[in-house]
Amino acid sequence: MFTRSTxxxxxxxxxxxxxxxxxxxxSVAILRELLSxxxxxxxxxxxxxxxxxxxxxxxxxxxxxxxxxxxxxxxxIDLADGLxxxxxxxxxxxxxxxxxxxxxxxxxxxxxxxxxxxxxVLDAAGDRVARALEAFAAGHEVGxxxxxxxxxxxxxxxxxxxxxxxxxTGGIDPMVVIRWKDLYDSLESAIDACESVAIQIESIxxxxx
Numbered sequence: 363m364f365t366r367s368t369x370x371x372x373x374x375x376x377x378x379x380x381x382x383x384x385x386x387x388x389s390v391a392i393l394r395e396l397l398s399x400x401x402x403x404x405x406x407x408x409x410x411x412x413x414x415x416x417x418x419x420x421x422x423x424x425x426x427x428x429x430x431x432x433x434x435x436x437x438x439i440d441l442a443d444g445l446x447x448x449x450x451x452x453x454x455x456x457x458x459x460x461x462x463x464x465x466x467x468x469x470x471x472x473x474x475x476x477x478x479x480x481x482x483v484l485d486a487a488g489d490r491v492a493r494a495l496e497a498f499a500a501g502h503e504v505g506x507x508x509x510x511x512x513x514x515x516x517x518x519x520x521x522x523x524x525x526x527x528x529x530x531t532g533g534i535d536p537m538v539v540i541r542w543k544d545l546y547d548s549l550e551s552a553i554d555a556c557e558s559v560a561i562q563i564e565s566i567x568x569x570x571x
Contacts, residue, residue, distance in 0.1 A: 368570045369438045376499035378425045382451045383492035383499075385421060389414040390488030390552070393458045396465060397481035400473040408462035411455075418455035422448045443566050450558040451495070454488060457552035464548060468541045476525030477542070480518060480549040487514040487556040498563055511560040518553035522546050 389411060396407035425448045429441050437444065494507035525546050529539045 369432075369436050371438050371501065372428070372432060372436075374428050375425065375432075375437075375439065375444075378421055378428065379495045379499040382418070382421050382425070382448075383495040385414055385418050386451060386454050386488050386495075387492040389418070389455045389458045390485045393462055393552075394481040394485040396462055397473055397478050400465070401469075401471045404462075404465050404470065408459075408466045411459040411462045415455050415459040418452045422452040438570075439566055440569055443562065443569060447559065447562045447566065450555055450562055451491070453555035453558065454491065454552055457548055457555055458484070458488075461545060461548040461552065464541075464545055468545075470541070470545075474525060474528075474542060476521050476528065477545060477549065479521045480525070480546070480553070483514050483518045483521060484549060484553050484556070487511055487518070487553055490514065491556050491559050494560065494563055498567075504563060504567070508560040508564060511556050515553055515557040518550060522550045 392407050392410055392414070396403050396411075399407070426445060429437055429439065429444045429448075434441055439447070490507045490511045494504045494511070497504045497507065526543065529542055534542075
């Protein structure tokens with residue numbers, strides 16, 4: 363049976379993956395700083411994250427446009443796989459920006475220990491996503507990065523559960539509980555998006571043989 367070989371790498375796509383890596387790495391680092399700098403840095407960091415969210419949208423648009431421009435015959439990445447990869451990368455930045463926006467909206471004046479821990483996990487997971495994207499763009503091995511992303515996602519789940527348990531057993535004001543539950547959910551969604559990127563990279567590599 364005849365099998366079409368994978369087209370050669372496309373420098374424009376690889377450059378956009380590197381741009382996305384930089385944007386993810388900076389975004390999660392800013393959110394980690396925000397969670398450790400409450401309330402002084404809330405507005406400032408939220409505004410910076412909004413700029414990164416806009417940049418993420420631009421990168422996603424350009425990546426998808428390039429995929430369509432190449433078409434299935436010339437693209438080294440299947441169009442559907444590339445679309446999922448681009449949108450899941452963008453999800454990381456979107457959820458980070460949403461978390462920062464909620465911190466401002468809720469006028470959070472003091473952080474929670476588990477939120478700081480989740481910010482650190484997200485920072486580590488986002489950095490691993492960035493490393494994986496850079497390695498993928500360079501045609502290098504990505505396995506160790508993907509394995510670490512999966513481990514960090516499990517760690518994020520554990521911390522999130524502990525944070526929620528503390529909210530509901532600590533005699534905290536119900537309105538504060540509701541707000542922090544939303545914040546934990548947003549942080550966990552950002553970490554989950556990191557794992558989704560890892561899964562999508564694995565899927566692309568399997569398809570490429």
